[in-house]
Amino acid sequence: MKELFLFLALAVSAGLFTYLLLPADFVTHSVVFNLLKQEPKPRPIPLDAMGEGLEGGNLLSMD
Known part of the structure; x- marks a missing residue:
């Protein structure tokens, strides 16, 4: 019983x-609707320090 009161x-x-x-306003929520028709392509990640791959391509070697 002592534990409960503690x-x-x-x-x-x-x-x-x-x-x-x-x-009072520490937590605020905002709803954002994605109005894009299709997903945007990710920005390419250069492979300068990684070695093989297309020049200026991303990690998947895709333009």
């Missing part, structure tokens, strides 16, 4: 501390 006291104090410490 846990409740710690939980309430931690909750109160968090409530007082964090601002």
Whole structure:
């Protein structure tokens, strides 16, 4: 029984501390709709230090 009261006291104090410490608008959500018709192509990653591959290509050696 003592453990339950200790846990409740710690939980309430931690909750109160968090409530007082964090601002009211700490968590905000925004919904963004993706209006693109198709996925954009990833930017190529140069293979200058990697060795083989197409010049100026990405890791898959694709342009």
